[in-house]
Amino acid sequence: MAKTKRNVRAKAKSMVGAAKQKAQEVQAKLRQEQLLHKTLTPKKTTTKKEKSAAKHKKLLKRFAETRKEHKEEVARKNREKTKVIGDLKPLRDALPSLQDMYKLVRIKQKDTTEQTMLPAPETQLSANEKIRKKRKEIVNRVKSFEKLIKDKNFKKNPREVIAAHVRNKYQAMEDENDEESGSPFK
Numbered sequence: 001m002a003k004t005k006r007n008v009r010a011k012a013k014s015m016v017g018a019a020k021q022k023a024q025e026v027q028a029k030l031r032q033e034q035l036l037h038k039t040l041t042p043k044k045t046t047t048k049k050e051k052s053a054a055k056h057k058k059l060l061k062r063f064a065e066t067r068k069e070h071k072e073e074v075a076r077k078n079r080e081k082t083k084v085i086g087d088l089k090p091l092r093d094a095l096p097s098l099q100d101m102y103k104l105v106r107i108k109q110k111d112t113t114e115q116t117m118l119p120a121p122e123t124q125l126s127a128n129e130k131i132r133k134k135r136k137e138i139v140n141r142v143k144s145f146e147k148l149i150k151d152k153n154f155k156k157n158p159r160e161v162i163a164a165h166v167r168n169k170y171q172a173m174e175d176e177n178d179e180e181s182g183s184p185f186k
Helices: 002-038 048-081 089-094 098-111 127-150 152-156 158-181
Strands: none
Touching: 152 158
């Protein structure tokens, strides 16, 4: 009986081995068919020089496209700036200058009881001065945010701190408006 069990086991092992081998053969055939579909077109071999030349052409084409887009954008901006107006010199000569207008306003204010002065018009800032001014504003904002984040009260209850800030700011704006209008009531 022991011999028959061994024979059965041996047959079972050989059957399993044969099934595995058939499965592998089927998978190999499938792989070959898939590869055949991919390799039906002959592959073109390119040299290193050809590849680098193709990359160079692609890069030059990209540069040309960006240069063209930049030129189109500049032309579009110029077209937006220029409008069909004609000569503005007679119109400019007919209008009084801003300085003259401010002088007239100041004279009228001196005659009346109000002694509030209009601020002189701000002089035009150069591009670098504008950049410096913006940079200072941004740095000040960042410093104030850093200070706020480090604040103990803000860490404990941020909503309450923000609400208090908004109330104070609103109150200050109301006080400024009251002072400007000269109202005795608060």
